[in-house]
Amino acid sequence: MARKFFVGGNFKMNGTKESIKSIVKNLNEAQLDSNVEVVIAPPALYLQLARDELRKAGVEVSAQNVYDKPNGAYTGEISVAQLKDSGIHWTILGHSERRTLLGETDEVVASKTKAAVDGGVSVIWCCGESLEEREAGKTVAVVEGQLAALKAKLSPADWEKIVIAYEPIWAIGTGKVATVQQAQEVHEAIRKWLAENVSQAVADATRILYGGSVNGKNCKDLAKEKDIDGFLVGGASLKPEFVDIINSNQ
Numbered sequence: 001m002a003r004k005f006f007v008g009g010n011f012k013m014n015g016t017k018e019s020i021k022s023i024v025k026n027l028n029e030a031q032l033d034s035n036v037e038v039v040i041a042p043p044a045l046y047l048q049l050a051r052d053e054l055r056k057a058g059v060e061v062s063a064q065n066v067y068d069k070p071n072g073a074y075t076g077e078i079s080v081a082q083l084k085d086s087g088i089h090w091t092i093l094g095h096s097e098r099r100t101l102l103g104e105t106d107e108v109v110a111s112k113t114k115a116a117v118d119g120g121v122s123v124i125w126c127c128g129e130s131l132e133e134r135e136a137g138k139t140v141a142v143v144e145g146q147l148a149a150l151k152a153k154l155s156p157a158d159w160e161k162i163v164i165a166y167e168p169i170w171a172i173g174t175g176k177v178a179t180v181q182q183a184q185e186v187h188e189a190i191r192k193w194l195a196e197n198v199s200q201a202v203a204d205a206t207r208i209l210y211g212g213s214v215n216g217k218n219c220k221d222l223a224k225e226k227d228i229d230g231f232l233v234g235g236a237s238l239k240p241e242f243v244d245i246i247n248s249n250q
């Protein structure tokens with residue numbers, strides 16, 4: 001079954017009104033492969049701005065995080081309903097920066113993912129191992145543990161709203177991209193896990209993105225791999241080369 005190539009731009013805590021307008025203008029004017037689904041994830045404060053400025057079919061705006069409670073006394077948080085109310089239908093969840101810097105556990109990430117999906121917001125769910133875990137030969141076990149915590153909270157139909165992003169922590173923002181083989185190996189393991197633990201249909205349909213120092217130069221080789229269905233891009237999504245990454249599967 002053909003999986004539509006997917007490219008996400010995670011701006012993280014970067015950008016100003018001016019720079020985000022300029023990135024969106026660049027996308028509006030670019031020639032983008034129409035077979036690719038694109039989402040850009042600016043900081044929460046600029047979600048509405050990005051949405052208002054976007055004129056491009058096939059490009060959507062995503063949050064970088066959402067809370068799992070519907071409303072109430074949760075200072076600083078944003079609910080799924082508030083995203084929907086602002087026309088935002090995607091969120092990233094479980095990014096390693098939130099897991100490591102903000103202490104989000106597998107269970108918290110799973111609970112937020114469930115809340116998003118239940119509220120009709122699709123999720124780019126991130127997983128990945130640290131350098132220490134990779135060197136100890138634990139990569140697949142770590143990722144499978146993260147997947148198992150997610151599965152515990154989801155019903156089988158929920159997986160339709162999930163895109164998985166495999167982001168080895170040691171490759172994020174370091175310029176140290178996983179080799180094509182390293183990435184493909186983990187993507188294949190994730191797909192196998194889905195087949196064995198959820199269903200063959202979900203394994204066949206779920207997009208698995210690679211993230212970690214993807215740029216305009218290394219994207220084409222990675223995109224050729226059979227289990228790499230797109231990218232989650234940090235630094236390079238703020239630059240004009242993001243267009244080359246979007247078009248890397250042509």
Ligand SMILES: O=C(CO)COP(=O)(O)O
Nearest residue numbers: 010172173212213234235
């Ligand atoms: O964390 C990432 C995307 O979510 C990857 O970041 P970089 O592309 O900057 O390495």
